[in-house]
Amino acid sequence: MGNKYEIRNKDDSFKELIKNRNDLKDTVEEFDPVYELRKKILLLRLDEGLSQEELAARAGMRQSVISRIENGESEPRIETVNKIAKAMNRKVKIDLV
Numbered sequence: 001m002g003n004k005y006e007i008r009n010k011d012d013s014f015k016e017l018i019k020n021r022n023d024l025k026d027t028v029e030e031f032d033p034v035y036e037l038r039k040k041i042l043l044l045r046l047d048e049g050l051s052q053e054e055l056a057a058r059a060g061m062r063q064s065v066i067s068r069i070e071n072g073e074s075e076p077r078i079e080t081v082n083k084i085a086k087a088m089n090r091k092v093k094i095d096l097v
Contacts, residue, residue: 037081038069038070038072041066041076041081041084042070044088045066045088048088052066055084058087060083061080061083078092
């Protein structure tokens with residue numbers, strides 16, 4: 001059996017993210033910036049090969065914060081997103097269209 005925080009491939013992780021979550025499934029067809037942000041954080045973390053624990057340590061926060069963001073249990077504040085981005089050598093870009 002794998003580690004609780006085992007890194008899966010991106011497609012499996014995305015499917016797991018929306019599994020049994022009708023509120024997230026509905027947003028797949030519609031643009032929802034918070035959903036897109038959660039998805040982006042998850043995909044970048046997996047691209048970097050990081051577990052939630054590793055990303056959290058780099059960002060100076062608890063693993064549970066990363067988990068709640070990725071699972072749609074909380075909406076992250078901009079400062080939290082900025083810490084996560086910096087931990088992955090990324091920048092946050094906000095655009096109003």
